[in-house]
Amino acid sequence: MPADTNAAAFSIQSSNDGRVAVIAVSGELDITTAPTLATAVDQQVESSPSALIIDLSAVSFLASAAMTVLATTQKDHGDNLAFSVVADGPTTSRPIKLMGLDQEFTLHANLASALAALD
Template sequence: MDPNEAPTEEWHGQIVVVRAAGAIDMVTAPPLLTAIRAAHAQRPKGVIVDLTEVEFLSSAGMQTLVTAHQEIVEQARFAVVADGPGTSRPLKIMGLTDFIELFTTRDAALDTLSE
């Protein structure tokens, strides 16, 4: 994520999608978590973090996803959209997909969380 490019929020009914781009590292992970928390504060049925345009996901970025999952899962569904060596691969290698729902497309995530 470009430090100058803030995450965006987009609503699809009662599902909110928080989209990030670029690299998620120790500088850009905190603003992403802030954006996820702000979206969750609006009480959606589900929160999707879209990493489709993310090229690099650091350990700080993965910790952000774990923290968000822990904070959200009691009140809403939580999912991540990622497909590629810079995003989905590290999530799988670190075992995060054992408890975080991972989708390869935003449409698939929206379809599942909207059910």
């Protein structure tokens, strides 16, 4: 049986200017890919940025395992750095809000507003 060619390819792109670390995720963020996000968070936190932004604007599916990574990031690192998440729309921000996680960390509609909030 051929593979599903409609499945969104999962990828993570990280950038860090020494002050702000941004982790941009695309594709499906589920139980199989959430550990990759957790690893990317750990790698960025090791460089001691003052802020960490996880950009979910290109995520096509957000599972509870991924939301656990977000909550754990806030719990483990929120006292040491400004942590926020970029999520907009029914695929990403809706489940985050339904779980009440928008009360745990700052949610932004786009990366520009997340970066502007740091200034």
